[in-house]
Amino acid sequence: MKEKTHVDDIDRSMYDFRNEDKDAYKLDEGLTKEIVLQISEEKNDPEWMRDLRLRSLEIYNKMEAPNWGPALDGLDMDHIVTYVRKNTKLADNWEEVPQEVKDTFEKLGIPQAERKSLAGVGAQYDSELVYHNVREDVARLGVVYTDIESALRGEYADMIKEHFMTLLPPSDHKFCALHGAVWSGGSFVYVPKGVKVDIPLQSYFRLNAKGAGQFEHTLIIVDEGADLHFIEGCSAPKYNVANLHAGCVELFVRKNARLRYSTIENWSKNMYNLNSKRALVEEGGKVEWVSGSFGSHISYLYPMSILKGRGSRMEFTGISFAGKGQNLDTGAKVVQLAPDTSAFISTKSISKGGGVCTFRSTVKVAKEAENSKTAVSCESLMLDSESRSDTIPAMDIRCKSADVGHEAQIGKISDEAVFYLMSRGMSEEDAKALIVSGFADNVSKELPLEYAIEMNNLIRLEMKGSIG
Amino acid sequence: MMKINRLPAQTFNTTGMNETDIDYTPGQYRNVDIYEDTIMTFDNPQDTNINVWVKEGKEVSVIMDYRSKDTLNISTRINIEKNGKLKLVQIDSAPCESRLINQVNARLEEEADFSIIQILPGRGDVYTGCTTDLAGNRSKCNMDIAYLVKDGQKTDMNFISNHYGKETECNINADGILKDGAFKLFRGTIDFKTGASGSKGIENEKVLLLGDDVINQTIPLILCTEEDVEGAHGAQIGSLDEDVLFYFASRGIDEKTTEKMISFGSFNRLLRQIDNETVRENTEKILSEVF
Numbered sequence: 001m002k003e004k005t006h007v008d009d010i011d012r013s014m015y016d017f018r019n020e021d022k023d024a025y026k027l028d029e030g031l032t033k034e035i036v037l038q039i040s041e042e043k044n045d046p047e048w049m050r051d052l053r054l055r056s057l058e059i060y061n062k063m064e065a066p067n068w069g070p071a072l073d074g075l076d077m078d079h080i081v082t083y084v085r086k087n088t089k090l091a092d093n094w095e096e097v098p099q100e101v102k103d104t105f106e107k108l109g110i111p112q113a114e115r116k117s118l119a120g121v122g123a124q125y126d127s128e129l130v131y132h133n134v135r136e137d138v139a140r141l142g143v144v145y146t147d148i149e150s151a152l153r154g155e156y157a158d159m160i161k162e163h164f165m166t167l168l169p170p171s172d173h174k175f176c177a178l179h180g181a182v183w184s185g186g187s188f189v190y191v192p193k194g195v196k197v198d199i200p201l202q203s204y205f206r207l208n209a210k211g212a213g214q215f216e217h218t219l220i221i222v223d224e225g226a227d228l229h230f231i232e233g234c235s236a237p238k239y240n241v242a243n244l245h246a247g248c249v250e251l252f253v254r255k256n257a258r259l260r261y262s263t264i265e266n267w268s269k270n271m272y273n274l275n276s277k278r279a280l281v282e283e284g285g286k287v288e289w290v291s292g293s294f295g296s297h298i299s300y301l302y303p304m305s306i307l308k309g310r311g312s313r314m315e316f317t318g319i320s321f322a323g324k325g326q327n328l329d330t331g332a333k334v335v336q337l338a339p340d341t342s343a344f345i346s347t348k349s350i351s352k353g354g355g356v357c358t359f360r361s362t363v364k365v366a367k368e369a370e371n372s373k374t375a376v377s378c379e380s381l382m383l384d385s386e387s388r389s390d391t392i393p394a395m396d397i398r399c400k401s402a403d404v405g406h407e408a409q410i411g412k413i414s415d416e417a418v419f420y421l422m423s424r425g426m427s428e429e430d431a432k433a434l435i436v437s438g439f440a441d442n443v444s445k446e447l448p449l450e451y452a453i454e455m456n457n458l459i460r461l462e463m464k465g466s467i468g
Numbered sequence: 469m470m471k472i473n474r475l476p477a478q479t480f481n482t483t484g485m486n487e488t489d490i491d492y493t494p495g496q497y498r499n500v501d502i503y504e505d506t507i508m509t510f511d512n513p514q515d516t517n518i519n520v521w522v523k524e525g526k527e528v529s530v531i532m533d534y535r536s537k538d539t540l541n542i543s544t545r546i547n548i549e550k551n552g553k554l555k556l557v558q559i560d561s562a563p564c565e566s567r568l569i570n571q572v573n574a575r576l577e578e579e580a581d582f583s584i585i586q587i588l589p590g591r592g593d594v595y596t597g598c599t600t601d602l603a604g605n606r607s608k609c610n611m612d613i614a615y616l617v618k619d620g621q622k623t624d625m626n627f628i629s630n631h632y633g634k635e636t637e638c639n640i641n642a643d644g645i646l647k648d649g650a651f652k653l654f655r656g657t658i659d660f661k662t663g664a665s666g667s668k669g670i671e672n673e674k675v676l677l678l679g680d681d682v683i684n685q686t687i688p689l690i691l692c693t694e695e696d697v698e699g700a701h702g703a704q705i706g707s708l709d710e711d712v713l714f715y716f717a718s719r720g721i722d723e724k725t726t727e728k729m730i731s732f733g734s735f736n737r738l739l740r741q742i743d744n745e746t747v748r749e750n751t752e753k754i755l756s757e758v759f
Contacts, residue, residue, distance in 0.1 A: 068478035068486070362483055367681070382695040385662055390691045394483045397684040397705050400677045404705040410660075410690050411698040 017107065017237055019100045019208055024126065026084040026209065031077045033057060036181050039083050043149055043184065048161060056170035056180025063174040070298045070327040070356070075272045080244050082182040084126040084209040090147055092133045101125050108235065110204050118231075120145040122203040124216055127184040138197060144190040145201055148217055151188040160188065163219055167250040167278040167306075175246045175274040175300075179215050183248065186216035189230065191257075196227035200262075205247070207236040207271075213244035220250070222257040222285075229260040235295065238268035242297075245271055251279035253287050255309065260288040262446070267295035269325050274300050283309030283338075290446045291318040293330050302360060304333035307341040307369075318347040319443040322355030322387070331360040331393075336369040336402075347378045348439055351387035358390040365402045373403045380410040381439055470494065472569065473597050473626035476657050477691055485653060485687050488624050490569065490595055494541055507531045507744055513538040519545050522552035522580070531557045531747055539567040546574035546582070550604065553581040557742055558596075561754050566592040578604030578633070583612070585738050587751060588623060589758050590616035590647075597626035597655075602636035602667075613642040614735045616758060617650035618679070626655040631664040631697070640671040643734040648679035657689040660697045667694070671701035676708065676734070678727055728759045 027035050036057050040050040065072055088098050094111050105111060105123050114121040120134030122145070134145040144156065152160050170180035187203045207214040222228050236243060245267060253259045259279070267273050273296035279287040289303050305314035316332040334343040349357035359378045380389040391408045413435050421431035474487040494515045500508075502520045505528055510516070513536045522528045526549075534540055540562065548554050560568050568591075574582050588594050600609045609629060617623045629638035640656050658669035671688050688701040708727065716726040735755050742748040 068480065360479055362480060380690075380692070382692060382697075385665075385693065385695045387695075388691075388693045390477055390689070391701075392477055392479050392687070392689050394479055394485055394687045395685065395703065395705065396483065397675075397677070397686075398682065400680060400682060400707055402677070402706060404703070406686075406688065406703040407701070408688070408690060409698075409700045410692050412695055 019104060024084050024086050024209065026081050026212070029079050029081050029211070031057070031060070031080070031082060031178070031182070035082060039182055039184060042083065042085075044153070046152065046157070049152065052165065052170070053181050056177045059170045060174060060177035060181055063177055065174050066300070069300050069329045072272065072298065074297070075242050075244060079211060079241070081209065081212045082215065083184055084212045085128045086125055086130060088130055090129050091131050094131060097131050101130050104206060104208070105131070105204065108204065108206070110202075113202065117199060118202050119197055119199045120201040122147065122187045124185045124203065124205045124214070126207060126209050126212060127214065129185050132187070134201070141195045141197070142192040143195060143197060144188065146188055148186045148188045148219060156188065156190065159190065159221070160219065163221065163250065163252060164217070165248070165250070167280055168248050168276050172276065176248065176276050179217070179246045179248045179276070182213070183215045183217045185214075186218045186247065189220040189228065191222045191226040191228045193223045194225045197229070200229040200231045202231040202233065205232070205234040207243060207245065210239045211241045211243065213246065216247045218247065218249040220259065221252045222254060222259045224255045225257060226254070227258045229262065232261070232263045235266045236268045236271055239270050241270065243268070243271045244274065246274045247276070249275075249277040251277075251287060253279060253281040253285040255282045256284040258286045258288070260290065262290040264292045265295060269295065269297050271296040272298050277301070277303035279303070279305045279314070281305060281307050281309060281312040281314065284311045285309060286313040286315075288314070289316040289318070289332065290443060291316070291330070292443055293318070293320040293328050296328065297326060299328045299330055301330045302333050304335070305343065307334065307336045307343065308338060310338045311340045312338065313342045314344070316345045316347070317443055317446050319440050320347070320349040320357050322349070322351050322357045324353040324355060327356040329358040329360055333362045334364070334374070336365045336372045336374065338368060339370040339372065341369055341372045343374045345376045346442060348442065349378070349380045349389060350383065350439065351380070351389045352383035354386040356388040358392060361393045362396070363394070363404065364396045365399050365404065367398045369399045370401045372399065374405070376406040378408045382410065382412060470569070472571070472595050473624055473655060475626070475655055475687065475689065476628060476659060477689060479687070483687070485655065485685055488595065488653070492539055492541065492569065502530055505529045507533065507747065509533045510536050510540055510542065512536055513540050515541045517543050517545070520547070520554065520556070522546070522548040522554045524549040525551045527553040529555045529743055531742065531744055532559070533747055534558065534560045534562055534568055534570070537563045537566050539569065541569040542571070544572045546572065548574065548576045548580035548582055550578045550580065552577070555583045555585075557585045557587070559587045559747065559751050560589065560591050560594060561751060562591045564591055568592065568594045568596065570594070570596040572598040574598065574600045574609070576600065576602050576604055576607035576609065578606065580604055580607045582609040584610070585741055586613045587735060587738055588613070588615040589735065589751075589754050590618045590621060593621055594623045596624075597628070599628040599630065600638065601630045601632060602638065603632045605633040606635045607633055608637045609639075611638070611640045612738055614738045615642070615644045615652070616647070616731070617644065617652045618647035620649040622651045624653045628657040628659065629669055631658070631660045631667045631669065634664060635666040636664060637667065638669045642673045644674070645676045645678055645731045645734060646682040646684055649681050650679060651683045653685040655687050655689070656701065657691065658699050658701065659691040660694045660699060662693045664694045665696040667697045669697070669699045673703045675703070675705045676731065677706060678708075678731070731759050
């Protein structure tokens, strides 16, 4: 009998450890006005923020959940704790972080990465940041990298007020409204005009508490001619109840600036990952998204780029790997509003063991976006017939001079490619191993080396025999 | 209100592409059964159910020529038995300002072959679609559409190929031209069901944008629950390439004439497939008037 290739599930052992949350402060389960006001009080919100929370709650209560994506039946907000805080203060030195929290991030490799290859790190544990630091030489350039609550009360308060939830208003969708009501934690980054940050900043979000939600807010402003690479990582231990992640990421890329936003998402398989990300790109600016989605039970994730300025650009490179019990509905959105804009979306997905991968996208080219170009490409690999892979790309083109191309492919490993490699002396096994591992290359080559290695560890492909 | 052209997998409601509502209430349907080669002309706006039966091993050709003014609502059900073959040509040759609602559902048994050709030369608003169930092993379908949308017209399409049998094949091909004020929505779905091993599906759409204020919406889906399949879709949307215009200009052909020639070419490959000379000449005449 022909032996099928065995492709391992993602090895989650390095993420699946948990701490007791005995000394944590947490609010009651559920979502009520009282809970929202408690969070607001806990965080000492300015009045406008408290009003935004209450307005968001009203919108949340009125809005319907999406009727087009994976089922959200297992998510019961009455059993989600929206705020959990470890009894510790925000530190800028790892020695001041409580031992078990520090150990958590040590296991995840964050302090090590900070020492080796990062310009700054923010580490969030449940609802609050526990560590935030930026290298002195980077701070001297005027780069601001801080927790968003400090920014909300400090010298950047007006800047936060001007931008917070303007790209992703609470009315955008139900889980944006939820975020507006209960957000907590996250980072604020400001890169001044002309400053190029050579090495990346990273925020890492760890959700430890059982049955809790994490609602961090990331706000990044890259001013004219500036350049930044920001990395976001996230993980959680597995529980037998639903956890929820509904963060928001708002990115402002000013004239001729460039921002690369990389994400390695590795939530546990009980997680509902209903995250929202959006970038506004001005004239000559560029946003680059690099996205690896490996974890979570259900994901809804479609980073959106609004190309507002002439000649603004976006690139999205993504990979999803869905195994047993996972339904990852991911993709990208782009709106091209100005002339000479360009968008390039390239995604890959792998489904196995009953996992479901859906690529979902929208491209909108407005009448004013003359001579704009768009290319969308997605490739899906099915490793068995228990799994599912869907491609749902929508295009809405309203400009005569636009040039839009789309291509998608789905299938198993190509016999021709195997034959070609075998004709050059490789064994069938090696040929197939090479093809499958090479499938993810377009994403890993876009990541810094340490993260590429992490991603390759995540997709540990063990080849034996043949696929088919 | 009539709901039509529903996407088999729904997406963001903000796209407006999930399905279409039409302000039309069907009246009394007349029923027509077809068993052999037929040319049907529809001169009156009578709601009609058509059943096409292709018996085992038979080869049938059906031409439907839609000439009715006002709203013409036609629903066609097709059953093609083992080794049967059907070529269905549907032409919208109605007077301008008409409206066509045209739905086709086909079921194919083992090694059956179905070819549907739709020629839509911009006579009015069009709501059209075809759902093909490739139930039998090695059954095949080919859906070929050419359309022109102009002057504020709306064309709303939904073509679905459901692969159930093993080694089934489908090819969906749409060529379109959009002129001033046109609205067009093309939905195309290849759905590989579990068990459809060895199946292949290809979908391709080319849209030429030749006017201002056009809205072109395209949503090509591949849905898959079977490992051993090959599916691909592609879409190219844009105006005439500079190099093409230069090539024609260097031969003394101006831009307007180039546009006409290329637009006509999109339809011409389908015209050649109309087996009846009278219908072909009539369709050719309509096309020469619109371009």
